[in-house]
Structures are given as structure tokens and as C-alpha cells.
Amino acid sequence: MTAKEWLMRGRALEKTIAALQEARKRAYARATGATAPVRDTPGGKGGTGNKADPYIELGDRIAERERELAEVYAEIVRVLGEVRDKELQTLLLERYVNGATWAQVARRIRYSEAHCKGYMHRMALDAVDRLIPRDTE
Secondary structure (H helix, E strand, C coil): CCHHHHHHHHHHHHHHHHHHHHHHHHHHHHHHCCCCCCCCCCCCCCCCCCCCHHHHHHHHHHHHHHHHHHHHHHHHHHHHHCCCCHHHHHHHHHHHHCCCCHHHHHHHHCCCHHHHHHHHHHHHHHHHHCCCCCCCC
16 A cells, blocks of 8 residues: 555545444434334343334444544554654645645645645655555555
8 A cells, every 4th residue: 555545544534434423323313213212221121122222233333433433543643743844744634634635735834736746745655655554454
């Protein structure tokens, strides 16, 4: 995996985590809605069970997936924190963690867009390439 591919995971994570949070909210709403009676303990005695159980289980699965993605996000931020050149570090954080466009990155770090997108980006990717774990896929 190239440094750019490794970093691109960060751009997609934010959207994925937001979608999972929305799904978890909906599962909770269904579990606590008037049509699905909720009891304090999942499962039930007798044949009918708790109709909210599948939604509770779904919410738990979604929360676990959110935690996994947050760990990946934290790994990216940790590695970017190890980039020695603070301007390159900022460029990478803005682009791959905050999801900024190249124009926004350039404005924030006060360089031309062409310089950010070209020379600085190549230098930043080289710096990350030396830092990323090689067993990541």
C-alpha cells in the first residue's frame, strides 16, 4: 500500500463513521419506538421475546464498527504527528484528516495551490512512506 493509499483511508473514515452514527441513532429510535416495547434486559422469557432485541444488537454491532474505524483514524493522526516538518504535517492533516480541498490547504498554510499539490505533497508523502507500518492493508 502506498503512502497516499494509506492516507486516503482517513478521508473516507469521517463519512463512514457519520453514516454509522446515523444508523445507530435509527436503530435506537426503532428499539425505543412505541411499536417495539422495550424491557430492561435483552431477550425475554417465554416465546415472544423482546421485539427491540434485534435493534439493540444492531446498535451494538454498529458501535463496535465505529470503535474499529476510530482506531484506524487515530493511527493515521498518530503517524502524521511523527512527521518532523510541521508545514508538511499540517498539509497532510488538512488534506487527509480534515478533508480540505487543495485550495483550502494552500490558503491555510499560505502557499500556492500548485506548490502544495506538487512539491510539498510529494515531500509529505515521502515522509509518511518512511513512517507507515508495512503490514497495513
